[in-house]
Amino acid sequence: MLVRFWGTRGSLPVAQQADQISGKVARALVAANGRRFADEAEALAFVKSDLEFSTGATFGGATSCVEIEGADEAFIVCDMGSGLREFGLNASRRCAAGHARIYHVFMSHLHWDHIMGMPFFAPAFDPGATIVVHSGHPDAEQALRRQQEEISFPVPFDWLRAKFEFITHEVDKPFPVDGLTVTLIRQHHSHDSFGYRFERDGRSVIYSTDSEHKLDDMDSDGAFEAFFEGADLVICDTMYSLGDSVSLKQDWGHSSNIVAVDLCRAGGAKRLALFHHEPTYSDRDIARMHAETVRYEELVRGDRPPLEVICSYDGLEVAI
Numbered sequence: 231m232l233v234r235f236w237g238t239r240g241s242l243p244v245a246q247q248a249d250q251i252s253g254k255v256a257r258a259l260v261a262a263n264g265r266r267f268a269d270e271a272e273a274l275a276f277v278k279s280d281l282e283f284s285t286g287a288t289f290g291g292a293t294s295c296v297e298i299e300g301a302d303e304a305f306i307v308c309d310m311g312s313g314l315r316e317f318g319l320n321a322s323r324r325c326a327a328g329h330a331r332i333y334h335v336f337m338s339h340l341h342w343d344h345i346m347g348m349p350f351f352a353p354a355f356d357p358g359a360t361i362v363v364h365s366g367h368p369d370a371e372q373a374l375r376r377q378q379e380e381i382s383f384p385v386p387f388d389w390l391r392a393k394f395e396f397i398t399h400e401v402d403k404p405f406p407v408d409g410l411t412v413t414l415i416r417q418h419h420s421h422d423s424f425g426y427r428f429e430r431d432g433r434s435v436i437y438s439t440d441s442e443h444k445l446d447d448m449d450s451d452g453a454f455e456a457f458f459e460g461a462d463l464v465i466c467d468t469m470y471s472l473g474d475s476v477s478l479k480q481d482w483g484h485s486s487n488i489v490a491v492d493l494c495r496a497g498g499a500k501r502l503a504l505f506h507h508e509p510t511y512s513d514r515d516i517a518r519m520h521a522e523t524v525r526y527e528e529l530v531r532g533d534r535p536p537l538e539v540i541c542s543y544d545g546l547e548v549a550i
């Protein structure tokens with residue numbers, strides 16, 4: 231399986247501002263320290279190898295959208311955040327080269343940041359495309375139709391040409407989708423959210439965003455530890471630092487990097503991807519949180535095998 235991140239930001243899309251780009255260029259020039267480069271390729275190699283990621287690149291600003299490559303022929307997508315627009319353009323090119331025009335989309339929930347990419351999803355206008363929307367919510371179709379009503383958007387849902395199908399699933403009942411086995415878990419979030427476990431040939435990927443894990447809720451912790459068990463990759467809502475999540479932002483429906491590490495370790499997961507980044511965080515803030523999470527994992531590791539902590543960004547690909 232291959233996991234491709236198209237949108238990793240939480241709550242609201244963000245874009246880099248002029249002064250943030252200028253800051254990156256200035257830091258790069260200081261780091262180059264007068265060094266000369268023969269051409270752009272040589273300079274780019276320096277950017278990739280010598281600069282910190284937060285200086286030479288960006289975590290990106292599109293909201294939740296993750297592709298999982300590994301079904302028999304269909305596209306597998308988690309959530310329709312603003313990252314869905316870029317995914318749709320890329321998928322259309324792959325379809326032109328022969329890829330099946332079948333899309334299975336798994337909705338964590340129906341909050342705006344997880345559906346806002348839908349009106350800009352090019353395959354929805356393709357009469358040869360089939361889009362199957364899988365959800366734990368029976369009101370998924372209503373949510374998608376409502377955001378395209380005239381008062382909010384000029385193109386009504388009924389103008390879309392793809393064939394749509396909506397399927398509501400129950401939790402804890404694995405079902406097959408094009409070669410994958412998929413299981414849902416209910417998560418603590420306003421109007422509920424659902425996490426997904428995707429499995430194939432002994433490999434597993436968990437998509438668990440917009441879920442508030444309470445520090446003192448042992449029953450819930452046990453259910454998630456079991457859900458995460460032995461996963462090759464857990465994509466987890468780590469919107470806040472632990473300090474924020476237990477003080478300022480308790481009951482806001484999101485989790486911390488620390489809780490995510492604890493649950494992954496208890497479940498014996500192999501890799502954790504930090505996800506749903508707080509929109510007010512700069513690239514340097516996100517990089518700092520990543521470094522803190524890696525340090526925390528090292529501190530609590532003991533004699534157990536390490537949990538690799540990666541930080542998702544728009545454009546990241548992870549082979550499973």
Ligand SMILES: [Zn+2]
Pocket residue numbers: 240241294341343344440506
């Ligand atoms: Zn969200």
Ligand SMILES: [Zn+2]
Pocket residue numbers: 339341419440483
């Ligand atoms: Zn939400």
